Amino acid sequence: MNPKRCAACRYLRRRCPKDCVFSPYFPPNNPEKFACVHRIYGAGNVSKMLQQLPVQTRAEAVESLCFEATCRIEDPVYGCAGMISLLQTQIQKTESFLARTQAEITVAQIKHSQNQHSEFM
Amino acid sequence: MNPKRCAACRYLRRRCPKDCVFSPYFPPNNPEKFACVHRIYGAGNVSKMLQQLPVQTRAEAVESLCFEATCRIEDPVYGCAGMISLLQTQIQKTESFLARTQAEITVAQIKHSQNQHSEFM
Numbered sequence: 001m002n003p004k005r006c007a008a009c010r011y012l013r014r015r016c017p018k019d020c021v022f023s024p025y026f027p028p029n030n031p032e033k034f035a036c037v038h039r040i041y042g043a044g045n046v047s048k049m050l051q052q053l054p055v056q057t058r059a060e061a062v063e064s065l066c067f068e069a070t071c072r073i074e075d076p077v078y079g080c081a082g083m084i085s086l087l088q089t090q091i092q093k094t095e096s097f098l099a100r101t102q103a104e105i106t107v108a109q110i111k112h113s114q115n116q117h118s119e120f121m
Numbered sequence: 122m123n124p125k126r127c128a129a130c131r132y133l134r135r136r137c138p139k140d141c142v143f144s145p146y147f148p149p150n151n152p153e154k155f156a157c158v159h160r161i162y163g164a165g166n167v168s169k170m171l172q173q174l175p176v177q178t179r180a181e182a183v184e185s186l187c188f189e190a191t192c193r194i195e196d197p198v199y200g201c202a203g204m205i206s207l208l209q210t211q212i213q214k215t216e217s218f219l220a221r222t223q224a225e226i227t228v229a230q231i232k233h234s235q236n237q238h239s240e241f242m
Contacts, residue, residue: 040170042163049161049197057198064202068189076170077178080201081185087208094215101222105229112233 007034012043021050025062033066040069128155133164142171146183154187161190 008022009015011034016023022043026034037046046065050058071080078085129143130136132155137144143164147155158167167186171179192201199206 040166041161042166045161045163045166049193053197061198064199067202068193068200072170072189076174077182078185079189080205081188084201084204084208087205087212091208091212091215094212094219098215098219098222101219101226105222105226108226108229 004028007031008038008043011035011038021047025050025059036069036073037062037065040072041065125149128152129159129164132156132159142168146171146180157190157194158183158186161193162186 005016005028006020006023007026007028007030009020010028011031022034034043041049049065050061053061068080071083075082126137126149127141127144128147128149128151130141131149132152143155155164162170170186171182174182189201192204196203
């Protein structure tokens with residue numbers, strides 16, 4: 001066993017080539033990270049997606065793929081799309097609360113100016 | 122050509138079996154839907170994920186998979202994880218605007234009660 005093989009090559013039981021597309025993003029001390037993306041996308045698809053990207057964007061792409069894969073494993077029906085629905089609902093609630101608060105301010109300001117007006121009558 | 126083959130079996134150039142796992146969710150008139158999930162997850166992974174789910178949840182699962190695949194094709198680096206970051210930023214902005222508005226109300230109320238107090242002095 002070569003202890004320097006990346007987590008992906010170790011998982012796939014193959015030699016880790018010098019130009020391994022997985023190696024910079026899947027260190028051997030975190031085998032779970034590769035297992036997640038492999039389970040959802042398959043190693044071949046991940047490799048294809050990474051190879052189609054400029055090298056400087058691959059680390060971010062791996063992080064987002066791992067995030068989505070973890071979400072899909074935790075919630076096999078909705079994945080991280082479920083999280084998006086929840087966030088959108090939260091935004092709608094906060095926005096409607098904000099609108100109500102602003103309406104209350106307007107009402108309070110009108111009442112205040114009416115009071116001041118009646119004091120001078 | 123059998124015009125009743127589902128979009129998945131048509132894409133994979135195979136006979137569409139009666140118990141096809143794709144057929145209820147990939148009608149032949151929408152080939153793009155299957156092409157998207159196949160490109161990101163691969164037909165085998167999608168089939169595996171669907172088979173692990175109770176039948177009544179599969180339609181929702183297909184919709185969320187298609188959504189995530191479309192996001193990944195449109196944004197190969199961040200996929201729909203990028204959307205989640207944007208939504209979280211939007212929530213933080215709305216919440217901080219709400220907090221500011223509520224603080225302004227409190228200040229206005231204090232000023233108002235101080236005014237009323239000085240009127241009676």
